[in-house]
Amino acid sequence: DVKVTQSSRYLVKRTGEKVFLECVQDMDHENMFWYRQDPGLGLRLIYFSYDVKMKEKGDIPEGYSVSREKKERFSLILESASTNQTSMYLCASRTRTLGTQYFGPGTRLLVL
């Protein structure tokens, strides 16, 4: 079974803090993704990575950065957290060839 894990299920941070969200997958997938999910707005792609050290901006990259130093790990960084970044963050991975995408359990982030 594909397993995508996220470092935290719940996080509470203060405005201005630097926040790291970690995602690990164990299926040797080339592609990894970060989304945020908000009521009424659906899933929105923040960043994705199609290979180690590669990254591409998604639909809403502002206020975020990412890091992919190893194939299995994809990190999302909020350089200076703001209240409008309170959301559910979902990591996903998939093989390059088949396209079947698997999600992690999500991190619910609250920025006060």
Add this chain to the structure above:
Amino acid sequence: GQQLNQSPQSMFIQEGEDVSMNCTSSSIFNTWLWYKQDPGEGPVLLIALYKAGELTSNGRLTAQFGITRKDSFLNISASIPSDVGIYFCAGQLHLGGATNKLIFGTGTLLAVQP
């Protein structure tokens, strides 16, 4: 970003009833995926479809890849209370590159009354 048209938006049914939902797109896709999301959890992949006309089952779930490649259907037979959740479709067009993104449906909220 772009979203697929998914209907219905919500369904409230009795346990034991069958359920149908569908997604349509103005674009053609090479892959259709169906996910279920429980409250506070990440989406879980239910069924993956890779070929136009393909009909695939997973237990009480059956999904079809429309022959026009612009739509897909998910049916749940004999619903049970644990079927409650939000169901999403997602489509992907393979352009031969590594950076193809999924386009997601707007979701169908399913409530099942025991």
